[in-house]
Amino acid sequence: MTEPKIQIKHLYKIFGKTPEKVLPLVRDEGMGKDELLEKTNHVLGVNDVSLDIWPKQIQVVMGLSGSGKSTLIRHINRLIEPTGGEVIIDGEDVLAMNQTQLRELRRNKMSMVFQKFALLPHRTIRENVGYGLEIQGVGEDEIARRAQHWIDRVGLTGYEDHYPGHLSGGMQQRVGLARGLATDADILLMDEAFSALDPLIRFDMQSILLELQNELHKTIVFITHDLDEALRLGDNIAILRDGAMVQQGDAQDIVLHPADDYIRDFIKDINRAKVIQLRALAKPLEPGETPPEVPHFPANTRLEDALLPMSQAPGQEVLVDGTDGALLGRASLSDAIRALHE
Amino acid sequence: MWESLTEFPDLGRSTLSTMKKAIDAGFKGFSRTYGEALENFFNPLLHFLVWFEKLLINTPWPIILLVIGALAWLGSRSWKVTGLSVLAFVVIGVFGMWEDTMATLAIISVATFLCILIGIPIGILMARSDRAQTMITPVLDVMQTIPSFVYLIPVVMLLGIGKVPGLIAVLIYAIPPIVRLTNLGIRLVDPDVLEAADAFGASPRQKLLGVQIPLALPNIFAGVNQTIMMSLSMVVIASMIGVRGLGVPVLRAVQNQYLALGMMNGLAIVALAIIFDRISQSYGKRLQAYRGQGRD
Ligand SMILES: Nc1ncnc2c1ncn2[C@@H]1O[C@H](COP(=O)(O)OP(=O)(O)OP(=O)(O)O)[C@@H](O)[C@H]1O
Numbered sequence: 001m002t003e004p005k006i007q008i009k010h011l012y013k014i015f016g017k018t019p020e021k022v023l024p025l026v027r028d029e030g031m032g033k034d035e036l037l038e039k040t041n042h043v044l045g046v047n048d049v050s051l052d053i054w055p056k057q058i059q060v061v062m063g064l065s066g067s068g069k070s071t072l073i074r075h076i077n078r079l080i081e082p083t084g085g086e087v088i089i090d091g092e093d094v095l096a097m098n099q100t101q102l103r104e105l106r107r108n109k110m111s112m113v114f115q116k117f118a119l120l121p122h123r124t125i126r127e128n129v130g131y132g133l134e135i136q137g138v139g140e141d142e143i144a145r146r147a148q149h150w151i152d153r154v155g156l157t158g159y160e161d162h163y164p165g166h167l168s169g170g171m172q173q174r175v176g177l178a179r180g181l182a183t184d185a186d187i188l189l190m191d192e193a194f195s196a197l198d199p200l201i202r203f204d205m206q207s208i209l210l211e212l213q214n215e216l217h218k219t220i221v222f223i224t225h226d227l228d229e230a231l232r233l234g235d236n237i238a239i240l241r242d243g244a245m246v247q248q249g250d251a252q253d254i255v256l257h258p259a260d261d262y263i264r265d266f267i268k269d270i271n272r273a274k275v276i277q278l279r280a281l282a283k284p285l286e287p288g289e290t291p292p293e294v295p296h297f298p299a300n301t302r303l304e305d306a307l308l309p310m311s312q313a314p315g316q317e318v319l320v321d322g323t324d325g326a327l328l329g330r331a332s333l334s335d336a337i338r339a340l341h342e
Numbered sequence: 343m344w345e346s347l348t349e350f351p352d353l354g355r356s357t358l359s360t361m362k363k364a365i366d367a368g369f370k371g372f373s374r375t376y377g378e379a380l381e382n383f384f385n386p387l388l389h390f391l392v393w394f395e396k397l398l399i400n401t402p403w404p405i406i407l408l409v410i411g412a413l414a415w416l417g418s419r420s421w422k423v424t425g426l427s428v429l430a431f432v433v434i435g436v437f438g439m440w441e442d443t444m445a446t447l448a449i450i451s452v453a454t455f456l457c458i459l460i461g462i463p464i465g466i467l468m469a470r471s472d473r474a475q476t477m478i479t480p481v482l483d484v485m486q487t488i489p490s491f492v493y494l495i496p497v498v499m500l501l502g503i504g505k506v507p508g509l510i511a512v513l514i515y516a517i518p519p520i521v522r523l524t525n526l527g528i529r530l531v532d533p534d535v536l537e538a539a540d541a542f543g544a545s546p547r548q549k550l551l552g553v554q555i556p557l558a559l560p561n562i563f564a565g566v567n568q569t570i571m572m573s574l575s576m577v578v579i580a581s582m583i584g585v586r587g588l589g590v591p592v593l594r595a596v597q598n599q600y601l602a603l604g605m606m607n608g609l610a611i612v613a614l615a616i617i618f619d620r621i622s623q624s625y626g627k628r629l630q631a632y633r634g635q636g637r638d
């Protein structure tokens with residue numbers, strides 16, 4: 001049984017003069033963000049969020065502007081101190097760490113990619129990518145070698161001696177990504193890392209990230225307010241509103257079983273055929289029934305790829321195989337169409 | 343009735359005069375007790391100043407011209423600035439102001455060096471603590487606005503007439519800009535960049551030396567530039583309390599109505615100011631070369 005890489009437990013963050021004093025109002029009396037602001041002039045940033053983030057997965061955190069995404073992710077490396085709750089990484093309590101331990105954690109175990117890139121303008125691309133290594137105290141030759149490796153990996157070969165101010169936004173964020181990867185940390189925190197980029201460049205960056213992740217298997221916490229991005233990248237998706245967790249699950253869970261109208265509103269415009277997989281439609285066969293003579297498909301086949309073969313199959317249905325190869329059941333075209341139009 | 347409103351009800355002549363006398367006597371006592379200790383404390387500075395002045399005066403003039411040219415080139419990377427700087431010194435020499443100019447150069451250099459040495463750490467302190475900022479800012483305001491003659495009095499009472507009191511007078515006047523601009527420069531560093539440094543686990547020292555100071559450097563340098571300008575503008579006043587240099591002939595010209603002498607030495611001071619300003623400004627600009635064009 002694997003342990004979660006990151007555990008967030010009943011986390012609260014309140015901004016204002018005396019957060020501890022007003023915490024009970026939120027925690028025990030259930031006061032919401034608007035009421036708290038009106039009555040006490042404190043801003044509720046994160047409200048009782050609990051989240052387990054599993055190793056080697058991309059955990060997406062979604063929500064509208066002001067829903068507390070940036071505040072939440074900054075608790076993981078404790079750039080923000082919580083008002084209440086716990087953050088545990090690899091079994092270690094981050095809030096119990098002193099400044100030195102915290103710096104070690106930030107140097108070795110995690111790195112971060114920022115919405116506004118936050119590159120060091122006075123350093124070249126090579127020096128930026130090597131920044132985390134320099135902070136760790138790695139030797140110069142090794143920094144140069146490892147920085148070069150990541151510069152090549154993100155496709156910036158030839159720009160080593162340029163300054164960030166001379167590059168386009170997309171290229172700057174490649175530098176940001178390379179800087180984040182260069183320290184070989186297990187955890188990558190990405191706060192709206194691609195939100196400032198044009199749609200096409202953004203899609204490219206997502207592809208680069210997925211490609212790298214296929215090989216590196218990091219634990220990535222990825223923040224976005226864009227549902228398409230969330231669905232494309234996220235193994236798991238958590239949705240926040242007014243600082244509170246509204247729903248968490250994989251893409252398909254959220255699309256097929258939205259927890260409330262807020263989420264229904266979020267997902268209303270997406271292409272469901274890209275998200276829903278045959279797994280969700282499979283109906284087990286009757287005991288003793290012989291499987292019909294129709295094509296087999298893996299459970300994670302998306303409807304966009306399955307619809308055409310289904311329409312051509314005899315009886316317009318297919319059989320669905322689980323990841324272990326066992327037969328999960330049958331799925332019919334009419335069920336598929338219903339799932340798309342729910 | 344009317345009289346009591348036009349005459350402000352002050353403390354009265356005798357009270358005020360006893361009060362002033364008491365303060366003066368107190369300060370005189372203080373200066374008698376500690377004056378010598380203070381003088382000893384500043385002795386190494388005096389020796390350094392004398393040594394540096396002699397060095398400049400005794401070095402053959404072609405070498406000085408060469409050094410000026412080299413510094414101008416290193417600072418500005420412009421042949422025009424370099425050529426004009428050297429030419430200005432040649433003209434100064436031809437008109438017989440070489441030695442005074444070297445003396446002025448000596449005190450300006452030492453004053454600037456000390457301003458940097460003292461001013462930058464104070465500026466850093468102000469940037470790191472809001473309390474330090476609220477406490478130091480009014481002191482800087484006073485240092486810049488109080489008429490120089492007023493603080494010359496206690497300085498001379500304590501240390502007498504000479505190079506060191508002159509230097510201190512220059513420092514008091516010239517140090518505020520570098521303190522202010524160091525503080526400002528550090529406070530203006532993009533918080534996003536600082537957050538990134540934090541996220542990668544930079545220690546306060548790594549942040550200061552690797553991010554804050556380098557990014558504040560253009561502002562700090564503007565402060566150095568202003569400090570140089572302000573110490574040059576103190577040359578005449580400093581000469582009143584025994585500092586050698588271009589200020590001395592200016593002072594003599596004022597007292598005796600020597601128009602030509604005053605103009606010549608005055609123009610030499612202006613020439614020095616322009617040279618330092620151009621060199622340090624273009625150096626400051628080059629510090630920002632990474633800022634790129636059009637993007638940020
Ligand atoms: N330092 C702060 N002081 C006071 N309030 C803050 C502070 N930082 C964040 N907040 C408030 O906390 C709430 C959550 O902010 P946060 O930046 O986490 O939202 P977000 O989901 O990241 O939004 P965006 O999509 O705009 O980045 C907002 O209401 C915000 O105004």
Ligand SMILES: [Mg+2]
Nearest residue numbers: 069070071192
């Ligand atoms: Mg945000």
